[in-house]
Amino acid sequence: MEDITRGGQFLVKETKCESVFTPEDFNEEQIMMRDSVKEFVDKELWAHKDKFEKKDYAYTEQCMRNAGELGFLGVAVPEAYGGLGMGFVNTALVCDYISGATGSFSTAFGAHTGIGTMPITLYGTEEQKQKYVPKLASGEWFGSYCLTEPGAGSDANSGKTKAVLSADGTHYLISGQKMWISNAGFCNIMIVFARIEDDKNITGFIVEYDRDNLNGISLGEEEHKLGIRASSTRQVFFNETKVPVENMLAGRGEGFKIAMNALNVGRIKLAAACLEAQRRTISGAVKYANERMQFNTPISSFGAIQSKLAEMATNCFVDESAVYRAAGDIQNRIEAREADGNSHQEAELKGVEEYAIECSILKVAVSEDVQNCTDEGIQIFGGMGFSEDTPMESAWRDARIARIYEGTNEINRMLSVGMLVKKAMKGHVDLLGPAMAVAEELMGIPSFDVPDYTELLAEEKEMIGKLKKAFLMVAGAAVQKFGPDLESHQQLLMAASDMLIEIYMAESAILRTEKMAKKLGADKVAEQLAMSQLYLYNAVDVVTQKGKEGIVSFAEGDEQRMMLMGLRRYTKYVNMPNVVKLREQIAAKVIAENNYCF
Incomplete structure (x- = not known):
């Protein structure tokens, strides 16, 4: 069981792509189960959608x-x-x-x-x-x-x-x-x-x-x-x-213990329940964009629409990557506990509880992505999207509850960081050592050597490592300053949580893409590579903004200047990606396939 990464350890321990479960790893039984569920949904639910709305x-x-x-x-x-x-x-x-x-x-x-x-x-x-x-x-x-x-x-x-x-x-x-x-x-x-x-x-x-x-x-x-x-x-x-x-x-x-553990499982299952809704929304939006003619051309040829489709597809791909990564980790932990002699009950309870941080991260990230996806779906449909005659408006209304279910997203944001700090206090995740190492690094002279990024995703993986340092810098200083009172500084916790969320989600997509590239060849996963790069670019922006917000909330003078300088160092690209081209590449694939095809 020692080889299995513990909950929250993704922040301080390198995860190999081979150890991550991805949707491409579904076995024959799982593919059959997926297909039978999709058949049930198409025949009994999608075909009678009006009954649910009535x-x-x-x-x-x-x-x-x-x-x-x-x-x-x-x-x-x-x-x-x-x-x-x-x-x-x-x-x-x-x-x-x-x-x-x-x-x-x-x-x-x-x-x-x-x-x-x-x-x-x-x-x-x-x-x-x-x-x-x-x-x-x-x-x-x-x-x-x-x-x-x-x-x-x-x-x-x-x-x-x-x-x-x-x-x-x-x-x-x-x-x-x-x-x-x-x-x-x-x-x-x-x-x-x-x-x-x-x-x-x-x-x-x-x-x-x-x-x-x-x-x-x-x-x-x-x-x-x-x-x-x-x-x-x-x-x-x-x-x-x-x-x-x-x-x-x-x-x-x-009862309180039962309720909290039920919520942990509920959170990752809610995240999973927001995936197919995104796939179907994206597929519906791209089909409409390919058919809808304006100025004698399909609206899918317009850059503004392509940008939306690319971001929608990217978020869905990232969400899939993170949900199945966590599900695979939980299953491995359950199986390891059963092998050690735990009952099924005990193994499942402890297995899910171990990854409570990841469950909260997923609940927040995916519930917000499905809302954004359905919102953009309405926008692509234009006036028709606002009508009950299209599935977009009901998808948007249905998505709204996901940010409230299983503990509001505000509660889950604060929980994710709070649980991480508690794990560190118990010695389950070594945050103190890496945080101190980052503080020492900030006092040193940065290297001005230009790295050689010949290996696929090398710069992206290095950037993930730097984003982790940015989080450790902010969270480490905040814990040092406030100690047990940190939980009363809710806006700081929310900012730190957004940094944590983006790191986990971006890393999950990069690991999935790397695993696919090693198996199929980089040329076969060009769009997945583009989505991983696009999401990381957006994640860097969030970490920059939220890191700055956190730092200025508790640091002053030289300490603040030092930390802001560190934040710039840890969010700086060597080779800035061309995000417009990335979006065009992702959208071109979705438009050509006429559905969500990843």
Whole structure:
């Protein structure tokens, strides 16, 4: 297990391209799974997109049942409980391709397979798993997750819902109000979080919901939402709902831990669920651009449109690279733990928890990219893009929720840096050594030798190394200055997080391209090379801006001048790429293929 890079170590440890999992590494089983999911989406979801926009909740439920019959709901569930028992990469793959047509189904699927089923699979007793998981894996029953309350959103542990033990000690009586509950309208199982007495932390319970025996459970009306219109979203009210004591999930007061770990998995799965939406948006946009004539020429021949298509395709390629890199790392960690004798439950919990930083990074980056992609999709369609007659406006509306789900992007930005600092404090990631080395380097005289970049991607990889130094310089100085109080400096954390995000995303694309080039030859991956270079160029701009913002927020005088000089050194190209030509090259490929073709 020592050979596997730990979570957050990408910042201080060189990653070889051979050790990174990429979509080009899908095996035969994974390709078959991907193709069967795409067929299901085309036939049952994309072809009936209007039903979802007209709030046909019954059709969403029917599609979920069909997905269960095809095995899609049980991909991550062990075979012992009626699932397919596939690895984490397969889980991400299904989540990716099943989410392309409509956010309504994507939300129902994600809520059921993730936060509806997974807490029982990973925290349940053997009796609980045998009783509930097979029905959830098959689609006979559906799950929902009751955490959020009117006064408890991002601060999930502040919920007021109470669980009171009955006089005879056989059951708990749950009373309280939950809101924004996905799948509430057709679920059979609710994972409910409530507080026992004055416990510091909430506790999780498995609550059955039987429409013929309401047991003190009532539902609010369906919420009317900007997007994901056919995703059932309701308030849930509990009035002394009786729950057997054996339905407590994990131990008393362990609900907060369950909620946080469920969110870690939810974050990378949400990122995966934003990939196919981008591919389909790009393909739709380029098809329209090739057909739409203005001034006697297709608008795809205009540089302004080509620039948009190139940036959309680039972000999607980078997002794919980063999501599957992290999924591969998580799967390797899970398999290593199982080989060391951990149970499946323990291995999966610890495997995902190890990469919580990467999960937060992905959640932020990919949710923002899908929003930008759909926004540009509308712009390419022009006035038609604003019409309900084209799929762009619904894609844009559906994408908007992704920046709020699974912890807002603001929360996740601060979490990514906060978790990294905590890992460093525990000795899991050596940040102090490299940060001190960067500080010493700043005091030295920089080299004026012109490097020889004969090897493919050599300058790009060196630039990634320099961007890491820029982050270590800013974060190291900030930790030194503020110590434990750093978490109260939210704008500084947000700036540092944006630097961290860009480094991980850019490096993921470069490693994927390098791996492809070694296998196929550099001439076969010319556009992938161009996308990696274009994204890195944009990333350098972000690191420059956010690094400057961070430095001036806490450093003054000579220290500030020294750090700003260091930032310039670490963000300086030897050979500045021609980004206009890169965009033209990427767009030409997409336009010629008439779809997203990477």
